[in-house]
Amino acid sequence: MWTCPRCGRTFANRNQTHTCANLGELERHFAGSVPHVRATFERVLAVVTAFGNVEVLPEKTRIALHARMSFAAFMPRREWLAGHLVLAREIRSRRFTRIDVYSPRNVVHQFKLRAPEEVDEEFTAWLAEAYQVGIQQHLRG
Secondary structure: OOOOOOOOOEEEOOOOOOOOOOOOOOOHHHHOOOOHHHHHHOOOHHHHHOOOEEEEEEOOOOEEEOOEEEEEEEEEEEOEEEEEEEEOOOOOOOEEEEEEEEEEOEEEEEEEEEEEHHHHHHHHHHHHHHHHHHHHHHOOO
């Protein structure tokens, strides 16, 4: 792991290109949201932290979840939690609003969560898969 000497963020690769900026406050992201949006995010965090070490990075425009690399991001809206997962494969599901394939092992799946209950068994499995990408397990073997 490499730590940027200016902003203190960690990265899997030395001198990785990034926006070097101080992290903000997590609360700022939820200022205009109804309470169930925060509850949904807290449910996601409870699930993800059970997988292993995760950094929560409240950046300017998003909240990133980071292990060796960022594997998920969340953008709270007034009524829902927008976000994306980075997976090592494409998964077709009506729950994803958009899928962008950047490479065979870097596929971004966008979604909207409207309630904590939507962080169900299926979504938890996708979070687990994204966490494996975050620790770069998909590159080993």
